[in-house]
Amino acid sequence: xxxxxxxxxxxxxxxxxxxxxxxxxxxxxxxxxxxxxxxxxxxxxxxxxxxxxxxxxxxxxxxxxxxxxxxxxxxxxxxxxxxxxxxxxxxxxxxxxxxxxxxxxxxxxxxxxxxxxxxxxxxxxxxxxxxxxxxxxxxxxxxxxxxxxxxxxxxxxxxxxxxxx
Numbered sequence: 546x547x548x549x550x551x552x553x554x555x556x557x558x559x560x561x562x563x564x565x566x567x568x569x570x571x572x573x574x575x576x577x578x579x580x581x582x583x584x585x586x587x588x589x590x591x592x593x594x595x596x597x598x599x600x601x602x603x604x605x606x607x608x609x610x611x612x613x614x615x616x617x618x619x620x621x622x623x624x625x626x627x628x629x630x631x632x633x634x635x636x637x638x639x640x641x642x643x644x645x646x647x648x649x650x651x652x653x654x655x656x657x658x659x660x661x662x663x664x665x666x667x668x669x670x671x672x673x674x675x676x677x678x679x680x681x682x683x684x685x686x687x688x689x690x691x692x693x694x695x696x697x698x699x700x701x702x703x704x705x706x707x708x709x710x
Contacts, residue, residue, distance in 0.1 A: 551638035554585040556594045566671035591643040604657025610647040614699030622688040644692035
């Protein structure tokens, strides 16, 4: 599904643990790290997509997390020219994303990267909040900065409330 401007609708997932560290996944067979993300299906809401992708990529259920916040608008990034598949119709020039900040309620041993038939990640770490902006591939850095900046205000909710309430 590609919109009229050439962008694929997508959701991005930022998972924060009780210590304020973020889930950072190592892409399968690559020396690349990123947050979980995935395309939306036709007639799927961003929230439906985020919970489907959370289960597929990280193995977590909606009950394992609390939605702390989401970006208000779509954030976009363009693909580098060498990654654009000009032979496919319609041509996808990048992604437009709604980003979600999810607080991990369960223990981290619930994380299962092999829950789906085609895993996205082969490893993961907990990292400091701003590290992903510097470490993700360059064409995603601006959108990571935008998402983390907008969602940072929601962290206080996670730390100040009882996690079981």
